[in-house]
Amino acid sequence: MTNASTAVLPQPAGSLLPDHPTFVNEIVGTLSVHSQYVLHGNLRDEFLVGGEIMPLHKALWSALRPSGFEALITYDQIDGIGVYPPNDPAVLQAVERVLGPNVVGRRPSPERLRVHLAKAVGVPEQPPVEAGGSAARSAPAVAPVARPAARVAVVVDHAARLLRAPGQLSEEERDFFLLCQKLASAAKAHTFPGTRQAPLHNPVLWLVDGERDLPAWFTAGVESIRSVAVALPTLEHRLERARLLMPIFPPSIQDVSAAKTDPVEVFASRTEGMTLQAMRRITLLARDRDLGADRVADAVRIYKLGVDDNPWRHSSVRTQIIKGERVISDRVKGQDRAVAKTLDILKRAALGLSGAQANTSDSRPRGVLFFAGPTGVGKTELAKQVAELLFGDAQAYLRFDMSEFSAEHAADRLTGAPPGYVGFEAGGELTGAVRTRPFQVVLFDEIEKAHPLVLDKFLQILEDGRLTDGQGVTTYFTECVLIFTSNLGIIRTDPDTRKRELLVNPTMGYDELEQKVKDAIRDHFTTTLGRPELLNRLGDNIVVFDFINAATARGIFDGQLANVMRKVSTDLGIEVVLSPAARQQLEGMCTADPFNGGRGIGNQLESALINPLARRMFDDDAQPGDRISITGLQAGEGSAGATLWTNVERGAR
Structure with a gap:
């Protein structure tokens, strides 16, 4: 067995590792100034390191080992104290020099865990809690010692599970994190004999899902504790992962070498916002369902939505749209130009060409329509007809009255309340409904009445085609048609007198009406709301309805x-x-x-x-x-x- 202490030659402190993820380099590059790190985000993924796929602990070790580290000390509430790499006598010896013998495999109390952390970072143990007083009140100011017993890092996994709720700490929880905060401030960077390293800290790495999962005061204003985001994989990483996974796909029915699109590029682009681990699971799904490389897009869609059938590929959709040119005009009277533009956008959606000019159009909703114009002229009726036209089912239609979402907290209704808040278990009204029926029309009526925080949700849907709810579950809108309706540009309310003034009238020609309404919409999003980016996402999908003659x-x-x-x-x-x-x-x-x-x-x-x-x-x-x-x-x-x-x-x- 290779001795961990001699396996890799040390590198200068803070050396960047170009073949490592960005967050790993951020940690390695700042070990001389930070003693603790809060890692949050995509922690449970797989990571590409030098062309090899590895989990988080291995990726951290591959970067820390060249800087002279002898072991990772791991801890979680189920497995207790552990070591990484496992099964290496040299690593176990280093941990025992720091913590003492017979600690690996044990589940220490919070008080004992705090003592272990103090030993690892090189701070003397705190005295026991005095009777009738908390540790935070009775402990004197901590002071660093000369040097820890070995160069180690401590990884505290599932750190948020050490407390019940970040804003409702018990006295024991508060004291534990307060003492850990004091350890961060007292710890010093050290050199070790026989190495050429500059002084480095023995860091404590807290692993949490969200940046706010630990008490806000724990990291606020504490320069020795650094918050590090573990991002989702970049396009470059997804391309490399796709190349490694492509040989696992079953043989293709079509000759992919003669295809106009490279399956590797399709795989990488379709998995934007997804993990490398998800890409591996998609590959296994494709293998189980005998989907070749020519059907990568289908495999991704099935993984995202959980359904095999794709109504957009049914010949009935084309038939229905052709039929709709006559049927809709009979039901939505006097709106020939609005109906014609709507059908053009639907034809584009049926062919999958919505946003085709963008590099990442595959992640956006199938279709987006913004219906604007006077009241009672058929905007909502046309939305219903679109649902029946596309999916042959009036029930494939979900309506939200945005006048009910005018309050700041209303955004939580769409995606669900955050953990710890009332209603968290219920989930989001929008995300839950779309997960249940991924192929449907979603109507947001009178969008101008929604709170700006609600509009931020729409910005994410229009750009990324997905939303993550309060429970951390991602909902994909890539197969939905989104319809927004608005009365902007019809009536203006004077902010001083509160009198309502008509901006358009039935005697106007359609071209003049259309221009006035579009100008009002542009002014509302850019000046009133300060959200020009949302208007840009809507693009030329604004459909203006005329007065009825x-x-x-x-x-x-x-x-x-x-x-x-x-x-x-x-x-x-x-x-x-x-x-x-x-x-x-x-x-x-x-x-x-x-x-x-x-x-x-x-x-x-x-x-x-x-x-x-x-x-x-x-x-x-x-x-x-x-x-x-x-x-x-x-x-x-x-x-x-x-x-x-x-x-x-x-x-x-």
Whole structure:
């Protein structure tokens, strides 16, 4: 067995190791000035070191050993004290020189663990706790000794599990971390005989998932404790990992050498924001499902979403979009230009070309639409039609009313509350729903009413195509179509007088209306919110809806009136007949104000016809088979409802 103390020749202190991850170099390069490190982030991944894949402890050891370190002392609450590398007598001897014999494998109490840490960094043991007083109050100021017994580093894994909650420490927890903080300040850098090293600390490395998992005061303003982020792998690392993994993929059906895209590059680009360990698991999944290198993208999608079927590849999507050019125009009336642009964006999404001009378009949502324009003109209705058009299912449609997300804390509703807060166990409304149905339309209604912190979530979705919830689970939006709606540019509220002013009107041409609305949207995101980057992510996906014209209003009225007549006939068995004069009168009342759009027509129809008709049928005890003839109507004044001049014929049907 190779002796650990002679296996590697020492290097000058602080030497950078170009074949090591950045966070390892950050630690090795600052050992002369920092005595403790809080490592957070992608700790459980695999790391590329000189072309070799290795876990965190091995990556740390490969960098510390050339600087003269004799051992890693490891600790967690399950396994207790351990050593790395294991099974090496020289390493075990070094640890025993520091901590004493028979400590490996034991699970020390917090008080005893603190003593072990003090020995490792070269600070005298603290006296025992006095009766009736805490260690923090009774212990004198610590002072460094000449030198630790050996050059070692201590790795405290799952350090956040040493306490119940960072903001709610028990007295014992508080004292433990306070004493560790004092150790960090008292520890000194040392040289060791027989080495050419400059003075270095024996560091303590705390491993946590999140930067705030330890008490905030533990690292705040303490220069001897350094916080180090362990980042997700870069594109360069993913490319190298993909090259190593590609031989494991089953033989491809297609000749990948003749393909226009390199499977290695596809693998690396599709796994942006993922770990090297995930790439290995994707490879194993591809092998189990017999997915060759030509189907790398499918393997990544299955791993991310957990589903084999990809509705975007169904021929029915193309058929539905072609069919939609006729169907949607019939259901969303008077918005030919808005419908045409929406269908263009959907065709692009179906082909997977959304954001194709970017280097990393594969991670973005399938499609993004921003519907803007007057109220009641079909924005929400078109969103519903898009869901049914793409997936043949009106249930593949998720709506969030952003007026409910105007408070600062509302962002937690989308992704779930952070650990330790109320509602943490429930998860996020948005992330949970998208994980359940990865292929769906997500509608964010009246986006201008959302709090800026909520908008930050959208920025991440639009750029990276993913969100990580409060429980640390990542949700991918790469197969979703996101639709935002807004009334920006229609009405402006004076900040001083609070009076509402119309910025556009039904007499404007579409080009003028479109420009005014887009200018208002640009001003809102850049000036009012200070979020120009969000506007840039939306790009040219802003679809402006026009006011409905007189002909469209009549068409909407005819359709809604027909719905009323059909429902009364089908559900109640009663025939309602409108005289030509009454119908003309009703149409004039319902279409008089085009500003309120189709929703306004429906509201007027309810007030002028449905309410008085229901009142008459109820009061006269109308029965199936009756016929009600309406010869005229009169609008109500004040709290009085509208009045119908009717004639009820019993059993006339």
